[in-house]
Amino acid sequence: MTMNSKDYYAIPKEDLEKNPEITIYTMNSTEGVFRTLAVEMIDAIDATPEGEPTVLILPVGPTGQYKYFVDEVNEENISLKNCWFINMDEYLNDNNTYIDIDSPLSFRGYMKREVYDKINPELLMPESQRIFPDPSDPEKVDYLLKKLGGADICIAGIGLDGHIAFNEPMPKMKLKKFMELPTRIVELSLETKLTNGLSEMGGAIDAMPKKAITLGMKQILASKKIRVGVFRDWHKAVLRHAAYGEMSPDFPATLLQKHMDAVIYSGDVSAELPFEEKV
Secondary structure, eight states: OOOOHHHHTTOOGGGTTTSOSSEEEEOSSHHHHHHHHHHHHHHHHHTSOTTSOEEEEEOSSSOTHHHHHHHHHHHHTOOOTTEEEEEOEEEEOTTSSBOOTTSTTOHHHHHHHHTGGGSOTTTOOOGGGEEOOOTTOTHHHHHHHHHHTSOSEEEEOOOTTOOBTTBOOOTTSOHHHHHTOOSEEEEOOHHHHHHHHHHHSTTOGGGSOSEEEEOOHHHHHTSSOEEEEEOSTTHHHHHHHHHHSOOBTTBGGGGGGGOTTEEEEEOHHHHSOSOOOOO
C-alpha cells in the first residue's frame, strides 16, 4: 500500500510489518540484522545442489555480516569452492581505473582483508570466482551473471537517497528504462559523497572519489532473492520510503517492490519513528 511521505514517515515501529510493499522483519538489534544476513548467505550455499554454482551478489556496506559468515564457514568447514562472490561496486579514480586496493575506501581491499584472507584457504573459492565489475569492460560481469543463471541471492544496503549499489536517483528517466540499467561507470552524487565522506572519511568530503563502477538495477533485480539490511539512525526514513513509497527512479530502493522475493531486515534503531510531530 503506497502512501505519501507524510503518512509513511508516521508509521510506528509496531506497524511497520503490516502492509509494506517489501516484506520487513524487525530485529531486536543491529547485530541481529548482520547475523541474519550471514545466515541468508549460508542458507543460499546449503540450498545449492551438489556440483552446482552458488552465485552471491555482495556489498561492502553493510559489512557487519561478514564476521559471522567467516566464522560459520571456518567452524563448520563449509566449502566455498563452487561459490561465485560478485561484488556490486567499487570506487574509481578520475581516469576510470580502480582506486588503489590499499586505500581505506577500496571495496576490493576490504573483501580481501576481512573476508578472503580470514577464510581457511582449503575452503576458499579460486580467485577467478571473486569478482568485481571491471571499469575497462563493464559488460563482462553482466555476461558472467547471465552465463551463471543470475544470482541466487543479492545482499544489499540502501543509501540515504535510496541508492542500491551505486544506482543513484535518476528522476528524469522512465521507470522501465531505469530498471534495465546495466553495469556501468557512474558519477557519484553530492548526497553520496557527503554521506560516505562523513561515515568513512571523517568528514573529508573533498577526498572522496567522484566516480564508481556499479552493477545495474537489471542484474540486481534478476537475483532470485534480495535481502537488504538497514540499521542506521537515518535509515528510519529510508526504510519507510523504500517499503511504503511510490515506486520511482527518484528513490531506487522502491524498485525492490517489484521483486518476488525481497526482504528488508531492520535493526531496532532504524525501525523507530524518524521524527514526531510537535503538537
